[in-house]
Amino acid sequence: MLSMRITTWLAAAAMALGLGVARANDAAKAPDQLIKEVSTDVLDTIKADKSIQAGDVQKITALVDAKVMPYVNFQRMTASAVGRYWRQATPEQQKRLQEEFKVLLVRTYSGALSQVKDQSVQLKPMRAGPDDKDVVVRTEVRGKGDPIQLDYRLEKKDDGWKIYDVNVLGVWLVQNYTSSFAQEIGANGIDGLIAKLAERNKSAAANGTKS
Numbered sequence: 200m201l202s203m204r205i206t207t208w209l210a211a212a213a214m215a216l217g218l219g220v221a222r223a224n225d226a227a228k229a230p231d232q233l234i235k236e237v238s239t240d241v242l243d244t245i246k247a248d249k250s251i252q253a254g255d256v257q258k259i260t261a262l263v264d265a266k267v268m269p270y271v272n273f274q275r276m277t278a279s280a281v282g283r284y285w286r287q288a289t290p291e292q293q294k295r296l297q298e299e300f301k302v303l304l305v306r307t308y309s310g311a312l313s314q315v316k317d318q319s320v321q322l323k324p325m326r327a328g329p330d331d332k333d334v335v336v337r338t339e340v341r342g343k344g345d346p347i348q349l350d351y352r353l354e355k356k357d358d359g360w361k362i363y364d365v366n367v368l369g370v371w372l373v374q375n376y377t378s379s380f381a382q383e384i385g386a387n388g389i390d391g392l393i394a395k396l397a398e399r400n401k402s403a404a405a406n407g408t409k410s
Contacts, residue, residue, distance in 0.1 A: 230353045230360040231325045231336045233270070242318065256404075260305050272354065272361040273297060279364065280376040281392075284384045292389050299396035300376075306403050318342035320349075331355075 228236070244266070245251050250258045277297045278285040288296065323337040332355040339346040350366035365372045383392045 228359065229325075230327075230334055230351075230355075231322050233360055234320070234336055234338065234351065235322055242320075246316075256306060263301075263305055270360070270362055272356070272363045273301065275354075275361075275363040276300075276373060279373040281380055281384070281389075282377050284381070284389060288389050292393065295393045296389075296396075299393060299400060302400045303396055306400065316342060321346075334360075 244262070248258065251262060274293075274297060277293075277300045280300065281288070281296060285293065285296075318340050319342065321339045321341055323339065325334065325336055327334040334353055336351045336353060338349045338351070340349050341347075348366070348368050351362050352364040352366075352371075353360045353362050355361075363373075380392055383395055387395070
């Protein structure tokens, strides 16, 4: 089921990213080198934490904040998902959209972390020039069963490479939300989308389930 496979994003992104806080020398690293070097550390963190494996949302949120977000341009990710309406949003609305979208993603993909057992991340050859500022790093998540395609779009910022989209099995994460977000905004405005996301997140939290 595609929605279940897309849940691999958070687990695989967690495998491929961060060491708590971004280190100063990260800025000098090639994007594929960065992803490769930190993947084993994060994988070990997940394997060693039974609470994360059980789907503890607080632990998962802490993991994402500490080890994923320093390497993600989440504003660009949210703006891309919202599409042309992003420019119409006030700064407060943009802030709320980012907050609720983050909670949605954490809850949606928290189940993927409980599935991390013996997986490893294998890099594919990267086609990019030394001066490129926007690249795609292609990987496979390997373990039991068929390998899972996992590709990252990254842009080079002053403090290093930042992820702004992720492709799981041929589906880009941002694109997966663009249509439904646009439909909700078209019907109920930006505040309507914020309210919808907040309601969904609140309901999931009350039920102790993923969104």
